Amino acid sequence: MKEIPAISDAEWEVMKVVWGKYPITAGEIISVMENQKDWKPKTIKTLIGRLVKKDVLGYEEKQRVYCYYPLISQEDCIQKENKSFIKRVYNGAVKSMLVNFINDSELTEEDVRELQKLLQEREEN
Template sequence: MKAIPQISEAELEVMKILWELKSCTSAQIIERLAEVSDWKPKTIHTLITRLVSKEAVSAVKIDGKSYLYSPNVSEEEYKSYANKSFLHKLYNGSLNLMLASFIKEQHLSKREIEELKKMLDEEM
């Protein structure tokens, strides 16, 4: 199993764009993030540079100074890692404790509870 790097919340916003587009330039990432944040281009370049240094993202030079970026970690791999990390940090790895807490806090409807039961039955 390959090591999954720690990715900050801000870096995760860059990763979401890369997962969606598969590969893109920093200009495309900046354009997309401008729609949902007030981050400056320099900040976004810093986030991209960090992701490259963490080896979460690869960079291939496409002309004199532009790079094409693509994710080295798939969205599914990252979600699996993040889920396990969250479960371990907050619930000592106990899925039962997490689910009990989630169900209690979320005030699930009967329909939602039935859907959960169905999912659990299908996993058996």
């Protein structure tokens, strides 16, 4: 798997739009983003350009219109961000992170059952 570059918070917002529907034109991305954020079209185009430079977005030209598509899956990006977060905030200690999240979250009975099931499956494997 190729190295996944760091993606800024603003770039994540653009990627969410692209992951949601692709191929997608810059105009369509701008239209969605203008409804979600108070960003100017030029800002959005700059973010698209950065993502292309980082090899996170690809494009093909169709009748003088650029259609963008992701080069990296959302799942792969989330996995990289998770690892980066755990390393940066918890010095790589997953247990500490889980304890903090469980203690600081209001978990429903269903959440607790699902976590127990995941831990049981992990223990069996």
